[in-house]
Amino acid sequence: MLMRESAKDDVLLDVRDLETHFYGEESVTRALGGISFQVKKGETLGVVGESGCGKSVTALSILRLLPKLTARTVGGEVRFRGRDLLELSDREMRKVRGDQIAMIFQDPMTSLNPVYTVGHQIAEAVQIHTKASHPVAAAKAEEMLRLVRIADPERRVNNYPHEMSGGMRQRAMIAMALACSPELLIADEPTTALDVTIQAQILRLIVDLKERTGTAVMFITHDLGVVAETCQRVIVMYAGRIVEQASVIDLFARPAHPYTQGLMRSVPDRRRGRQRRLPEIPGIVPSLREPIVGCSFAPRCPFAIDICRDKTPVLRDVGSSHTAACWRAEEVMGA
Amino acid sequence: MNGPLLKVENLTKHYPLGSGIFKKSIPVIRAVEDVSFSVEAGETLCIVGESGCGKSTVARLLMRLVEPTAGRVLIDGTDIAGLKKDALHAWRRRMQMVFQDPYSxxxxxxxxxxxxxxxxxxxxxxxxxxxxxxxxxxxxxxxxxxxxxxxxxxxxxxxxxxxxxxxxxxxxxPSLIIADEAVSALDVSVQAQILNLLLDLQQQMGIAFVFISHDLGVVEHIGHRVAVMYLGRIVELAPCEALFAKPVHPYTEALLAAAPVPDPTRIRLQVPVDGEMPSPINPPNGCAFHPRCPLAVERCRIEVPPLVPMADGRIVACHVRAPATELSAPPIANRALAQIDSIS
Structure with missing residues (x-):
């Protein structure tokens, strides 16, 4: 196993060689092929990649929320404040979830209970984790709704989820997630289902609340624009592995992995002027059911040479606090 | 060929809420309200707007998958809204649809x-x-x-x-393809492939597109002209380059400013627009955007602004920026975004 210097004080979450498999009837899907990264206290870490790259599986593996029958984390460690979450009992793990690590999902309608009022659900979370009395928890629920800038919080606590708009429900989810002052908030595509004007409001809210509460945020998204506006550091995932890791400024200024570069170029960007043709990444994402020999991006990569098809590249330094898993990262950065 | 390939005139769709046998008046959802535009052969007209603005209903009305409450849809001068089943069948050859979800x-x-x-x-x-x-x-x-x-x-x-x-x-x-959020469900790298394919097909076969999308980045790439919809109405319709270079309607401006930009050195100073789109069951009086509009004046609360032609060939429905009496608009207010050149 890769040995690293012992976790420093400012490291909140330290994920090492995390490996998760999904089991089908005849096949095993290697959804996470051993990923390592850290989240520091109070920072916002972006996790970017396209469907099936393993970004959501990473979140679910950390919180141990994978479907029990079909998926298992088969290797690695998830150290949160020094403790390996994978070793905890179910009971201990339940205390970590919501209290120390909270999560918000893409679709707030499916993660809110339709038969209880929003205020009840926030108060319930507060009561479970803080043993607060009912009136105290109810007051806290109202305070949280005010914090996430829902107008009329004294009336809205009595609303059921269906009585709220999509943007308001996502605000309520954020209120619930932050009610117990978690140290880490995992946000999985929290604005993907929202309209752009509402998305801008919610992103602003997350950034403001993060600054005010000091909560670290792991922001999972497919949208490079969202990453640029919210994150300090970014990891880019492809086919179950991290292919690049950098500060947001470095990543956008000098992408070192051909996949990151391709991704950035294929996003319509107004600042490049109006082009009629977008640069595309040819081909499709490989199946994770078959073992991959060499670099998983090689079949789609304009830089691929023989070594790429034979040997799997590992993350290596290509700049200060900038790593990439590419044999030809230097050439890629110069291109 | 003379005249546009597709001409839409005063298209309106109200969905009644409930059957209303015992009620005197039935509330209606005003999904599409008085929408008019045309599409030339080989042209791409984009319709943008947020959920609930009526853009998908327009697509369905064009295909006559739903019946309009009022208005006409003319293809090569023939009103397909009035056609009987057999005649409509033949016209369907001329226009086809591509849907959002390639799974369902x-x-x-x-x-x-x-x-x-x-x-x-x-x-x-x-x-x-x-x-x-x-x-x-x-x-x-x-x-x-x-x-x-x-x-x-x-x-x-x-x-x-x-x-x-x-x-x-x-x-x-077909001479016309209606694409309703055709690339929205796809990853960006694949999205680029499909957009390029559509551009190629248009060049080779001269197909016209009505391209419906919520994504302004995509629209800027593929469109010749853009119609922006808000709460069932077109608020601005302009040539693509003009619209993106200088949005005139405050909603278009907010929409452009709200789209996240993949540049970490750019700092957003404020949220471009507060609030949410009102319900189409009970739309606000006057201009539907006035409750969220930073420029709203008394007149906006009372009177629905008409679409007014501007000097550069666009039409805009705004009392402040496009007053019905003059052709010129007041200067655009300070943009919500600022470029900070901290890193060069």
Missing amino acids: SLNPRLTAAQIITEPVENFERLGRNQRQALAADLLRKVGMSPEMTHRLPSELSGGQRQRLGIARALSLN
């Missing part, structure tokens, strides 16, 4: 060949060899291998499925 819009039990030749078989019987040849030809057109004819949708990736959806729409050689 393809029959999972049919092979690729069956899916893409089905529209043709609605009109004529194909022999087995004819069908195979047609399928192979269509697959080649959308950049897929002809060997894929026997595949089922479940054996294809999202991008390949969307290519099938496009091949199906092409099978009848």
